[in-house]
Amino acid sequence: MESVEHEDTKANAPSVIDRYYTRWYRADMKGKPCEDHCILQHSNRICVITLAETHPILQNGRTIKSINYQISNGCSRLENKVSGKSKRGGQFLTDFAPLCRITCTDETEYTIYSCIRGRLLEVNENILETPNLLLEKPSTEGYIAVILPKFEESKSITENLLNRDKFENIVSKRSSAQSQPS
Amino acid sequence: MLPLKEKDKPIIQKLLSAGCCARCVLRFCCVSVQAAYRKQPEETLKELQIFINDTENDKYAAESETSEDPPNKRAKLETSITDVQSEEEAAAVVKSKDGDSRVCVVCLGILQGLCGTTQAIKVCAVKAGNYEFDTLVLSVSLPAQLCVREHSCWLYVKKEGLVLDKDDVIQVKEAFKWIMQGMVTKELGGIAVVTKVSPFEVSVEFTHPETDADCHFLAATCPDCFKPTKNKQSVFTRMAVVKALEKIPDAKFLKHYPCPPTQPTSSCSPQVQCLHVSVFVAGRYNKFCRSLPQTPWVIDGERRMESSVEELIAAPILSAFRADGFNFSSSGREDVDVRTLGNGRPFAMELLNPHKSRFSKEQMKQLQETINQSSDKIKVRDLQIVTREAMSRMKEGEEEKTKSYTALVWTQKPIQREDISFIDDIKDLTLDQKTPLRVLHRRALAVRQRAIHSMSTRFLDSHHFYLRLKTQAGTYIKEFVHGDFGRTIPNLCQLLKTDTDILELDVEVGESHICKTNIQKSKHIPPTSDSLPHRGRSGAEQDQCPQGCRP
Numbered sequence: 001m002e003s004v005e006h007e008d009t010k011a012n013a014p015s016v017i018d019r020y021y022t023r024w025y026r027a028d029m030k031g032k033p034c035e036d037h038c039i040l041q042h043s044n045r046i047c048v049i050t051l052a053e054t055h056p057i058l059q060n061g062r063t064i065k066s067i068n069y070q071i072s073n074g075c076s077r078l079e080n081k082v083s084g085k086s087k088r089g090g091q092f093l094t095d096f097a098p099l100c101r102i103t104c105t106d107e108t109e110y111t112i113y114s115c116i117r118g119r120l121l122e123v124n125e126n127i128l129e130t131p132n133l134l135l136e137k138p139s140t141e142g143y144i145a146v147i148l149p150k151f152e153e154s155k156s157i158t159e160n161l162l163n164r165d166k167f168e169n170i171v172s173k174r175s176s177a178q179s180q181p182s
Numbered sequence: 183m184l185p186l187k188e189k190d191k192p193i194i195q196k197l198l199s200a201g202c203c204a205r206c207v208l209r210f211c212c213v214s215v216q217a218a219y220r221k222q223p224e225e226t227l228k229e230l231q232i233f234i235n236d237t238e239n240d241k242y243a244a245e246s247e248t249s250e251d252p253p254n255k256r257a258k259l260e261t262s263i264t265d266v267q268s269e270e271e272a273a274a275v276v277k278s279k280d281g282d283s284r285v286c287v288v289c290l291g292i293l294q295g296l297c298g299t300t301q302a303i304k305v306c307a308v309k310a311g312n313y314e315f316d317t318l319v320l321s322v323s324l325p326a327q328l329c330v331r332e333h334s335c336w337l338y339v340k341k342e343g344l345v346l347d348k349d350d351v352i353q354v355k356e357a358f359k360w361i362m363q364g365m366v367t368k369e370l371g372g373i374a375v376v377t378k379v380s381p382f383e384v385s386v387e388f389t390h391p392e393t394d395a396d397c398h399f400l401a402a403t404c405p406d407c408f409k410p411t412k413n414k415q416s417v418f419t420r421m422a423v424v425k426a427l428e429k430i431p432d433a434k435f436l437k438h439y440p441c442p443p444t445q446p447t448s449s450c451s452p453q454v455q456c457l458h459v460s461v462f463v464a465g466r467y468n469k470f471c472r473s474l475p476q477t478p479w480v481i482d483g484e485r486r487m488e489s490s491v492e493e494l495i496a497a498p499i500l501s502a503f504r505a506d507g508f509n510f511s512s513s514g515r516e517d518v519d520v521r522t523l524g525n526g527r528p529f530a531m532e533l534l535n536p537h538k539s540r541f542s543k544e545q546m547k548q549l550q551e552t553i554n555q556s557s558d559k560i561k562v563r564d565l566q567i568v569t570r571e572a573m574s575r576m577k578e579g580e581e582e583k584t585k586s587y588t589a590l591v592w593t594q595k596p597i598q599r600e601d602i603s604f605i606d607d608i609k610d611l612t613l614d615q616k617t618p619l620r621v622l623h624r625r626a627l628a629v630r631q632r633a634i635h636s637m638s639t640r641f642l643d644s645h646h647f648y649l650r651l652k653t654q655a656g657t658y659i660k661e662f663v664h665g666d667f668g669r670t671i672p673n674l675c676q677l678l679k680t681d682t683d684i685l686e687l688d689v690e691v692g693e694s695h696i697c698k699t700n701i702q703k704s705k706h707i708p709p710t711s712d713s714l715p716h717r718g719r720s721g722a723e724q725d726q727c728p729q730g731c732r733p
Contacts, residue, residue: 016664016683020620044623048667082627121627122616126668133668141668148623 017139024161025052026115027170030096034174037115038139039161045154047116049099049145051138054171055110058138062104064131069123071098077123077145087148090119095160099123099145102134116157118149184208184229185215191234193339193346200338200442203286204230205293209352210339216360223294287442288331289354290390291449292324297358301452302365310370310456312504314538315382317374320363322355323387325450326423327396331443333427337435338442362386381459381539388450394418399438400426461533463499464568464576465550466526467491469516471559472686476515487518494560496531498552504537513576514583514655516689524586524690526563530573541567583655584635586690588648591663591674594681596644605649605677606638616669618661632657646685649674660684 017023021040029035036052051058069077075091077099082090093099093114100123102110114120123145127134134142149157162170186194190211197207204227205219213219218226285291310318332354339346363375366384397418401408404426408417427435435441469491479487492510500508512529516522541549550565611634617627633654640648651659658670663684665673674682 015681016666042619042623044620046619046623048619085624085626087627121622124668137668141665143667146619146622 021048022158023164024158025164025167026113026161027052027167029113029115030111035110036167036171037113039115040139040143041158045149045151046121047118047147047149047157048143049112049115049147050143051112051134052167053138055138056108057102057104057110058135062106062108062135064134065103065105067128067131067134068101068103069099069128071101077120078125080120080123082119082121087119087121090121090148093118093120093147112144114145114147115161116147116149117153118147118157121146121148184218184226184233185213186211186230186233189344192342193344194230194234196339196342196344197335197442198230198234200335201284201287201445202335202442203227203289203294205357206286206288206335206354209354209357210335210346212350212352214352219293219357219360220364285446285449287445288328288335290325290328290331290388290393290446292328292354292388293357293361294449296388296449296452297361297365299365299369302362302369304454306366306369310382310384312537313382313456313458314540315373315380315458317376317380318366318370318382318384319376319378319380320359320366321383321385322358323385324354324420325388325390325394326418326420327390327393328354329420329423329427330396330400330439331393333435334439334441334443337432340432341441383457383459385455385457387453387455389453390446390448390450392446392448396439396443397423400430403434403438404429458535458537458539460570461503461505461536461539462530462568462570462573463503463533463565464528464530464572465562465565466528466691467495467512467522468524468526468561468563469520469522469559470561472519472521474559475518476512477510479518489559491560494557495529495553495562498549498556499531499533502541502549502552503533503539505533506535508533511573511576514585514691517687519687521688522691523688526561527691528576530568530576532570532573585653585655585657587651587653587659588688588690589651589659589663589684590642590686591647591649592683592685593645593647593678595679597641597647597678597680598644599641602639602641602647602678608634608677609636610634611637611672613657613662613673614671615658615661616666618658618666619669630656634662659687 017040021042024039024041026037026039027034029037034054034056036054038050038052040048040050042048056062057064071077077091080089080091082088094117095113095115097114099112099114099120102112104110124143127142127144136142193210194207197210202210204223207230208218208226286294332351336346336348336351359377363377367373367375394416400423401417407422407426407429409422411417473487474494475487475490477492478490479485492508496508496510499505509532510529511531512527514527516527546565546567550562553560553562553565613632613634615630615632617625617630634657635652635654637652638650640650642648649663651662653659658666660666661670661673663674663682665675665682
């Protein structure tokens with residue numbers, strides 16, 4: 001009875017994400033198989049970049065060795081500073097701008113990308129201290145970054161993204177095509 | 183009999199021939215007797231003509247400064263006048279007989295037909311008729327080119343060597359008011375037309391597009407007087423024109439502008455507007471509805487949610503006071519989906535241009551009742567008229583206030599009473615709250631430290647409980663409950679070691695105090711939100727921006 005109650009209230013109480021955000025996806029980012037990103041778009045146009053549940057980092061019990069926001073010699077996402085209401089100073093990102101590089105304990109390396117055009121507002125520093133957040137709560141506390149698209153582009157950025165249905169289609173095609181994604 | 187002097191004769195003659203109306207001539211003669219201007223213009227003209235033609239009669243000569251003018255000089259003046267009775271002036275005298283039907287070259291008709299009884303009646307009956315007032319103040323706005331024409335006439339007189347101090351000339355505005363004030367008072371059956379301050383203002387604006395270009399030459403001669411304006415408004419303001427006329431040397435002026443001024447073909451067009459000073463109404467409101475925004479929710483011209491707190495409160499008040507518009511301000515605000523319980527939130531409204539402004543305590547009570555009957559979504563209490571200063575104090579001390587909330591919390595893991603009892607013992611918990619994502623598009627990114635002073639819980643079932651909180655003003659309750667992606671720390675998920683979410687929120691504005699607000703907002707314009715539509719419950723919570731910024 002408890003689990004029924006549990007299910008009931010889950011159905012009756014849509015989560016924060018369900019209430020305020022639309023889930024968009026980019027599959028196989030930069031051609032790399034299964035490196036799927038999930039973009040949570042708030043109704044106020046702010047986007048939170050997260051790993052999709054199908055991302056390799058979240059599979060096969062991987063653990064994270066390090067997360068590096070220094071994406072090049074001259075650029076660290078940690079140095080991003082915005083000021084004021086108009087968020088001046090934030091690094092402007094394009095779709096394929098790298099946000100961070102994650103190295104797992106099994107030496108596999110992954111780059112997480114912006115996926116959308118916009119101004120970088122913040123990157124998640126909590127995952128530097130507690131990488132487990134990324135594994136346990138990839139859609140909430142384990143988020144990667146927050147990006148603010150230009151007002152004029154707030155609707156057009158989703159043109160290159162997949163909605164949940166289309167994404168699930170692609171995922172199901174994968175499992176039928178291959179035996180098991182790694 | 184007009185208080186004119188001998189030395190005025192040449193001035194009168196010159197100005198009449200130039201095309202000035204009788205009253206403007208009086209002005210240039212520095213006649214400051216108000217009654218003189220109230221006579222019918224035709225009568226005044228006749229008297230002027232008699233005066234200048236009267237060279238033999240000592241009636242006027244006797245009143246002139248006989249002591250100052252030595253006899254032979256006076257004789258010379260008199261003969262010179264008769265001698266210099268040129269064709270032009272003779273013609274002018276003849277012309278001026280029916281000349282006042284021609285528009286005056288200086289006042290452009292303002293002191294002619296435009297300050298008669300018809301005008302006064304227009305002001306009173308049509309415009310002021312539907313206002314309630316004890317006194318009124320008359321204000322006049324004249325087109326800038328009047329200064330130019332006045333200057334030209336003054337130079338015209340000066341050219342002849344006739345000494346005339348510009349500051350002694352009576353202003354058109356003054357003469358107009360001398361004439362009109364009395365008439366308006368009469369038409370209104372005795373309401374005092376005061377000269378300085380009154381809550382009710384009748385403004386008469388005169389425009390004369392035909393001669394607007396008269397000022398333009400000044401831009402070339404005195405460019406530094408005319409600053410380009412951002413709006414489409416003309417750069418030739420009265421102030422700028424006056425300044426330029428003070429600077430421009432006489433010779434230069436005469437080079438660019440005819441002296442005397444040219445004859446216009448039409449009179450000015452008057453426009454009468456009435457304005458009553460704002461009245462301020464304050465009170466406290468409760469909100470019982472979970473789908474009512476504070477202000478109208480409009481995106482791209484489309485209304486997204488029906489009505490709003492301010493519209494429900496304002497509608498009956500606006501109609502009772504017969505006001506043109508309002509500015510609504512409250513001591514803080516709550517979200518669309520949050521109820522306001524307890525004593526209610528203080529609010530204040532500025533009523534713009536109220537046609538009715540006097541209300542007794544009884545009437546205010548009645549008005550409050552009307553508002554409360556009109557909707558079950560809101561309730562108003564302590565409705566009263568306050569001063570503008572009283573409003574300033576409403577937003578004061580917003581930061582120091584303590585707020586009480588009740589939240590309905592959902593937990594993912596099943597809970598029992600004992601699991602949440604520890605929350606009751608938590609005192610003065612300091613939160614570090616990053617700007618919530620739901621408001622981040624319009625607020626700066628920052629970390630805010632806020633205190634939760636105390637909490638108490640009421641167990642409901644294995645996945646729900648009520649959480650009462652007493653917090654510092656400006657605390658984001660929703661984010662404390664669900665964590666906002668871990669950006670509010672500590673949060674309830676961490677404390678309970680489970681995912682939690684907030685299903686309902688009520689706010690109680692505790693202590694009672696009369697609202698005194700500081701209205702910092704400009705005119706009430708429906709906000710065009712730059713956010714995409716919210717689904718279901720909205721995000722914004724009780725935003726306590728210290729500056730009182732609007733979303």
